[in-house]
Amino acid sequence: MRAPPVKSAVRVLEVLAFFERERRPQSLKDICDALGYPQSSGTVLLKNMTALGYLSYDRTRRHYFPTLKVAALGDWISHALFGEGKVFELMRDLHSATGEAVSIALQNDVHTQYIRVIQSIHPLRFHTEEGSMRPLTLSATGWMLMTPYHDREVERLVRRANVATPRMEDRQPLDLMLERVRQAREQGHAYAENIPIAGGATLCMLLPPTVHGRSVVIGIGGPVDRIRPQRQRLLDLLRAAAAAAPGRGPDAPAHP
Incomplete structure (x- = not known):
């Protein structure tokens, strides 16, 4: 029997897969609407991914985008x-x-x-x-x-x-x-x-x-x-x- 997924881990991967499909900067609302997340949960998730260096945040446009750290995870x-x-x-x-x-x-x-x-x-x-x-x-x-x-x-x-x-x-x-x-x-x-x-x-x-x-x-x-x-x-x-x-x-x- 397959083990139940860990929600936070699944959401991190869903966010990265979403950017792979869209390939352009996205707002918090764009991401939450597309993935069906509550905005409160989405805010915490994206802030954590930004703090860890996997997303960059443009405060002027309020857009997120993956960093090269994401690319480095798999380029080998x-x-x-x-x-x-x-x-x-x-x-x-x-x-x-x-x-x-x-x-x-x-x-x-x-x-x-x-x-x-x-x-x-x-x-x-x-x-x-x-x-x-x-x-x-x-x-x-x-x-x-x-x-x-x-x-x-x-x-x-x-x-x-x-x-x-x-x-x-x-x-x-x-x-x-x-x-x-x-x-x-x-x-x-x-x-x-x-x-x-x-x-x-x-x-x-x-x-x-x-x-x-x-x-x-x-x-x-x-x-x-x-x-x-x-x-x-x-x-x-x-x-x-x-x-x-x-x-x-x-x-x-x-x-x-």
């Missing part, structure tokens, strides 16, 4: 995960060649987490937030992330992912999931239509580097009417990207 992570950033260059190349959404995902317990996303340039598109997570069972990306595991471990992951899936109708049959993971393992890639989003399609495969022992999946997604007709071309592009990817990532032992 990309290097720690992917070294000099060759993987992100490959993402940009795929995006330039297709115009579709391109993502990098890692396993986070029984979830797929999209750690980097370049959104589609097409008017008709599906939006995936960076940092968002969904159960491993509910995307081709998740199926691909389970391919390095033995079937017994896949069974355990599927059962736990189903427990973490709120809606009963979204929980996946064990036999079906084992079949999907085995097929992805044999083919070296995974493809899905209408899951997790009706009308959407995803094509993905593992990259050679691992990150601290975890597999890395690169994927291309968009409306099924665009992805299906060019599936082979997109697969060829993914294979070329995987072939050009660097070797094992930093501090990365072999996957269990």
